Amino acid sequence: MLAITNLHKSFAAIRAVDGVSFGVEPGQLVGLLGPNGAGKTTTVSMIAGLVTPDQGSVTIAGVAVSSDSDPVKRRLGLVPQDLALYDELTARANLRLFGSLYGLSGEALDRAIGSSLTLVGLSDRADDRVKTFSGGMKRRLNLAAGLLHDPDIVLLDEPTVGVDPQSRNAIFDNLEQLKSRGKALLYTTHYMEEAERLADRIVIMDHGRVLANDTLSGLRARMAPGADGKTRLAEAGGEGGASLETLFLTLTGRNLRD
């Protein structure tokens, strides 16, 4: 559904993304992990059309995005890391705007707003101003805004930052539902337990490159003793028990990143 091939992007002398390739299939959630500055956000930005790649391609269902207004972008939904909402407007007015950006109007828009609000459990607050919402409610509304137009691919950039366990759990349930409906989800996060719980495949990036792209079990297998002549898994905690965080730190190192 989503194919990223050999993406490159530099900002002045800094090579932010350096030959990144991976894909996301329908009904699959791919966890995109990496330390700060690894190139995750730039990669997601290029997929969403926010940043133009220096090289490489992004295809959606086999079609490359040709312009800003290319209709194929309708198959893509973005849930940005920021709470990209208007506090002064009601939840419904926010969703009405964001749905209209994708050409929704009239009854179709009303239906989309209703089902999105139901999905994230905010139907009873539809006509309240967003500024009266808690952080968790805003996060859920942020998610709803990215799903309004029923995209085939959803890009989720750290969608659970700063939310309480209840809201986080509700968001996880929403994502499971989306997977079951055949949506392709690309999910960036710093929380390893989220990736362990949700991701069908895990892509680990650092210094703009993909270090690993596999299932969790595949990653564990790749790290097993003897696979590369070293005994990293043993150091990490024993056969079959290595956490994703341990694997992540083993791949990306323990140096602090700012």
Add this chain to the structure above:
Amino acid sequence: MGLTAFLALVRKDLQLFFSDRRSVILTFAVPIAIASFFGSIFRGSSDNDEPAKISIAIVDRDGSAISKAIVSGIHADKSLATSMPALDQARAAVQRGDVAVAVIVPPGFGDAAGRAFLSQGDKPQVDLLFDPSRGAELAMVRGVLTGHVMEAVGKEVFGGAQGRTIVDETLRQLDSSALPAGTRDTLRTLLQSVQQLNQQSGQTGGPAIAVPFRVKEDAVTGGANTQYNGYAHSFAGMGIQFLLFAAIELAMGILIERQLGIWKRFRSAPLSRFTLLAARGASGTIITLLTLLVSFAFAMIVFGVKIHGSVIGFAAIAVACSIMAATFGLFVAALGKTAAATRRVATFAVLIMVMLGGAWVPSFIFPAWLQRITVVIPARWAVDGLDAMTWRGLGLDAAIMPTLVLLGFAVLFGVLTVVKFRWEEA
């Protein structure tokens, strides 16, 4: 899809604008309050209103017929409010700022001025003590004083008792004068003729020579029955200023949307750059136009401002001005990085623009060189254009150039916006 999104973006901006009631009230109330203040200062004179007068003090230390005539003339002058304190009090009044100028007529002024009028003796000196912060009023007082002195001395020399004495004395002293012989003879003939005239006017009862003209003041406005309304100018000026401030808010909106990540949603949607900018331009035009029209509506209802010229011309200028302001806002957003820093710089730019554009005070009081260079300021065209359509009462043809120039500025700001706008959202 483009039109649906376009309309939704415009509606969103209007919703956001009207969602903050306090801000809306301030947006409309502040320009009205300031324009009302400026209008009350520059409203001009009408049948019912006393024009603003320059307050001056006169100290007559001479007491001659001529000095009394000068004082009397100044007293009667409509543009001056006079008082007659002692010298020390006059100086203190100037120092306090109670009067703009104190006119000191020295002892012996009348005789000396009469003789000097006939080319005899030194010119006497009138001292003007003035408030240095009111230089413009000094210039006006100097002009008014010159007129009254010339009138008083001329009348006295050619018909007054003091004048007769001066003429007689001058004739007696003419032989000892240092003037060349030919000039002396000509002057003698002239003075003898004046003596004759004075004797004849004494018999007929009136001065033989009088001020040779009268002044009829006629304000040239939109029509014979149309009086100048200073509120028309002040509301045009303040309307333009706050319309540009509203444009800055438009720019702030874009920068804050970037900060909040909302712009990422816009950019990830299947929307052209033109749609995104045009929607902002459209909502900005509506809001700025509303700002201007509400101000003028108030001025019309409360202060009787009228469009004496072309209503279509007024509408064309107002719309062109709003489009210019909206594109200016987009240009500010294109240049700006953070909302706070950009607001400071943009506010400064707008204040300079409206000041040089004649929004605060009419541009005719600017130096000539400044009047020439301010044609590159869009606010100047806007204010002059609105003046032309309101109190000047000019026709549609007078609106064409300001409208075209304002639209030209809009195109310029629009092109610069497209060139400078940061589209990438890293």
